[in-house]
Amino acid sequence: MRRHGAWVVGFGLILWAGVASAAESAGKIVEEDWDAAYLESAHVGFFHTTARQLEKDGKKTIQTTLEMDLTLKRYKDVVRLRMESGTEETEDGKVTAVFMRQYRAKEKSLELNGTVEDDQLHVQIDDCATGKRVVDKKIKWNDEVVGLYRQMKLFQQKKVKAGDKFSYQTYEPTLNTVLTVQAAVKDEEEVELPGGKKKRLLRVEAASDKVELPGTTITLPVMVLWLDKDRLPVREQLQMEGLGKVVLQRSTKEIARAPVDTSAKIPDLGLTALVPLNKAISQPHNTTKVIYRITLKGDDKPTTAFAEDSRQEIKNAKGNSFELHVHAIREPVKVEEEVKAGEEFLESSYFLDSADAKVKELARKAVGDEKDSWKKAKLIEKWVEANMKNSASAEFGTAGQIARNLEGDCRQHAMLTAAMCRSAGVPSRTALGLVYVNDRQKGPVMGFHMWTEVWIKGQWLGIDATLGQGCIGAGHVKISDSSWHDTHDLKPLLPVTRVLGKVSMEVLSVEGPK
Secondary structure (H helix, E strand, O other): OOOHHHHHHHHHOOOOOOEOOOOOOOOEEEEEEEEEEEEOOEEEEEEEEEEEEEEEOOEEEEEEEEEEEEEEEEOOEEEEEEEEEEEEEEOOOOEEEEEEEEEEEOOEEEEEEEEEEOOEEEEEEEEOOOOEEEEEEEEEOOOOEOOHHHHHHHHHHHOOOOOOEEEEEEEEOOOOEEEEEEEEEEEEEEEEOHHHOEEEEEEEEEEEOOEEEOOEEEOOOOEEEEEOOOOOEEEEEEEEOOOEEEEEEEEOHHHHOOOOOOOOOOOEHHHHOOEEOOOOOOOHHHOOEEEEEEEEOOOOOHHHHOOOOOOEEEEEEEOOEEEEEEEOOOOOOOOOOOOOOOHHHOOOOOOOOOOOHHHHHHHHHHHOOOOOHHHHHHHHHHHHHHHOEEOOOOOOOOHHHHHHHOEEOHHHHHHHHHHHHHHOOOOEEEEEEEEEEEEOOOEEEEEEEEEEEEEEOOEEEEEOOOOOOOOOOOOEEEEEEEOOOOOOOOHHHHHHHHOOOOEEEEEEEEEOOO
16 A cells, blocks of 8 residues: 555645665565556556565564656656655564655755654755754654554455445655555456456545644545455545546566656646636736635535635625635835744744855845845845746755755745745745636636745735735735744645645626726
8 A cells, every 4th residue: 555645745735755775685575566657557666665575683574665766747847756764673573763865955865764662753955965864853753653564464464345445544755744644346347457447346445634733624535445355555646636546557677667758748737737717807916805715615614714814704605615815015004013933933943044155145145235135025026036936847956956956836836935034034834725817728716835934023925926016916825834943844835735625716796906
């Protein structure tokens, strides 16, 4: 079975994740599987699972490594996504260690290693480029967590049959958390295999529990597996809402590793995620107010999927629909009390590494001798917009790495802007949501987007370095925001999956520009 989080973080977030490289391991190979990966029937890469027997201090363990290698498209750019993770288990199935190796950008990589110590997992994450340890913490653990090797054999060991139901726990390194998975065995069904062949296989549906995030929860997609007569999984499928159907099919090494055709056959994830609108908005970024009707299917608390703040107000909620009133705030307004922002919005963190020498240099260059915080933020926004090269294929890295490459899309623009603002003494955070786009082929749509918010005179104000207009209008709709404080994974980007492929939007009224 494959990990849910690896798909969602690495694939389902429209390629937010970076790249990882596989490392050679010692030990005797006891099992090796190759699975070809398909997105809407187009071959996009492979999953490679290798189990090796190791011996340490006279004790034998099984180290199982899962390598993911996908080639995908995002706004016509080709992106290669690779990640490697795994577990070590004793012969009786007890997990003793976990690991993950992941590149965040070309010159920077993270390596996660975790060791089980009684009822805790001691997790250490190292920045391989600097040699610094960026995480050293412990999370709750128990011996019921199932490692990758045991997961491969789980249905066989349980001798499952139609109607069986059971749960198991698994560690997800991309989220650094333990998930509980509910497995339900269904009836046999006829499944079409590559080459047009059909075969009756036993269907299993595996659903993980909800993932708790600051201010929201998300539900990972259900994994569907098909078992052969030996009760081993030979086909797996995820329906990634808004992105398409992903299938893993057991195959040979030659088929799985066959070159990916990067022609138009591969669905463009950036384009398929666009949300159509019922009508166009004239001068969307200069609007004063827009009222949207939002419908979120399959969500029992749809109003909690979008932010409410001084810009956004939810009204007239009924069932899974509600109105979202979005107001443009272009300048600081007078507030009753100008409280200070929390330290987390000024401190340097792993991703928003505002203490990085290059980030500080660019901030000084953009700000000059300016002392006013709001003017500083707008100068930084304008500098980033003027100096960044737009690219949808740039890897997601730290602000320091972005400062050296000066390349990327809204993600990199927002992260660098936020870090430069902190370097200049302006509290900042990133905002995640949707922005109005008039697409040449699809017409008026909302596209998933990221921008920056700064704390000015006791209030948050939005700026967007992909546009460079000095403020944002009512064409920006916020889902969530994050300070990236004490964060070394991509959890701040996960709230988008709650609405991806499930949201529909209508423009009810527009005011402005004024």
